[in-house]
Amino acid sequence: MTGPTTPAPSSWPASGSASETRSSARLILAEAPVLAHNYHPLPVVVARAEGTWVQDVEGRRYLDMLAGYSALNFGHRHPALIEAAHRQLDRLTLTSRAFHNDQLVGFAERLAALTGLDMVLPMNTGAEAVESAVKVARKWAYEVKGVAPDRATIIVADGNFHGRTTTIVSFSTDETARAGFGPFTPGFRVVPYNDLAALEAAVDETTAAVLIEPIQGEAGVLIPDEGYLAGVRELTRRTGCLFIADEIQSGLGRTGRTLAVDHESVVPDILLLGKALGGGIVPVSAVVARREVLSVLRPGEHGSTFGGNPLSAAVGSAVVDLLATGEFQRRAAELGDVMDRVLAALTGAGVTSYRVRGLWAGVDIDPALGTGRQISERLLAEGVLVKDTHGSTIRLAPPLTITEEELRSALGALKKVLG
Incomplete structure (x- = not known):
């Protein structure tokens, strides 16, 4: 192995440490x-x-050159993030949401301000954020849009990757992800990616939301045509359904903007974040949305023991602070x-x-x-x-x-x- 010509950190010893006894x-x-x-x-x-x-x-x-599929946008062990984690480790790591903690509201305020949205539902993994958004969109459809009970549908794109839970693989088009895991969850329609005409044809009175990745990462970093995201925004607004943008990989600086949707000056109804939100230190994800959308959730209807824990909130706040500089x-x-x-x-x-x-x-x-x-x-x-x-x-x-x-x-x- 010749290796890159750029020198690695000089502070490292010539060999590993904890696992030296096993090759x-x-x-x-x-x-x-x-x-x-x-x-x-x-x-x-x-x-x-x-x-x-x-x-x-x-x-x-x-x-x-992978950065944990964008979970390490700020590199391994970024000093500001490590310092935030150490500081919080010495104070408080977990309360569950049975109690308030002193870190969560600051994190939510920062993240809402960064994204231009109103409210935050903190979770842990990207898949949890997607699952949460599916639940929120369905509840919104029944309580606000007036869709008949158990009839709500969500439109997704061919080639999507939103996670690997049973509900999410139900609308995957990757047979490796699906085969052997049925029966599948109903309520989803698949349309070609980057095809506004097909999307419009699929929308009807049962449509709760359109869920897409602004850039399809797992599919090979597929970038839609200019105007596609703006078209999705206009279509969902006109037809009275929600636009859910899954920016778990594409968000938080990766594309040269804070969010990939920023390239078309689009603000979705629901934004899904994860990966880099935890700074490569702890799993942190979030559903960030308009107030009238997330307000459909009431106590007891959704939750997570670790979601919004003070350690995650402290690290997430430090991540948002790094992004706020624009650097x-x-x-x-x-x-x-x-x-x-x-x-x-x-x-x-x-x-x-x-x-x-x-x-x-x-x-x-x-x-x-x-x-x-x-x-x-x-x-x-x-x-x-x-x-x-x-x-x-x-x-x-x-x-x-x-x-x-x-x-x-x-x-x-x-x-x-x-x-």
Whole structure:
């Protein structure tokens, strides 16, 4: 392994620490009998991390170009986020929502102000946020819109990825996610992504909401045509249903704006956030919505023991404070232009096509050169971590703290493995 040319943090020792007695190979083999086989990770065992770099148990260093599927937008162990977590750990970590805590209201105020919406429903994981939004949209449909009981429908897009719960996989079009998990939850209609005419044809008096990802991440960073999101907003407003934007991957600076919908100056009725909201430290998600929408929930109808816990709220507040400066949005936009230019130069030289929005790219590799998994493994050998998605597509989503030198180094490694 040659590795990127940019130096990793000099404060790290030459080898790992806690797991030194077990090699990467031994640790990987040890997983098989005790861990469910629901993932197929790349063969690297990470022991520590800082900023854009991770280190395995043998001391090899890698540039992280995945950032935990955007959960690590601010890099590994960002000092401001670590400090917020440490400070709160010394005071209070959990009360449950049976009691108030002194961190939650500040978090909700900050997040509502950042997004331009009114109220916050704190949860833990992205899938929980999606499930919560489904419940809220249905209840809104019955109590506000007047849909007949148990008749509410939600329209989703083909190629969607909103999570892996039984309700969510019920409206997935990925057979790997669905097969063997039926019977499926009814009440969903699937239309082609980026097709306003098909969406309009699917809306009727039972439609509670339209749930879409402004950019489809798992599908390969698919970016809709200019005007699509504004069209969805106009259609849902005109037909009297809710627009739910799932920004769990695309939100919080990733695309060069605070939210992907900001590229079209769109404000949805319900916004779903997660991943980066916890700073890579704790799982934090949120349903953020207009007051008249979230007000349909009453005590006892929905909840979470850990949702809104003071540790999560303290870290989430620190995340919002980082975004409030605009620095990370600017960095994503500027470095996204660099990534765009480099990938353009690789098109026809191993790259068949690509899509970039901010520091987020889906890169389609010539299948003759290998699958996405094979390309990811070759980049691993060069000291760069990426992850494949469907076919020969890889995703690039580095921490927003990456330097231009580090970014160019990682893209240079991609050029090398395609050569």
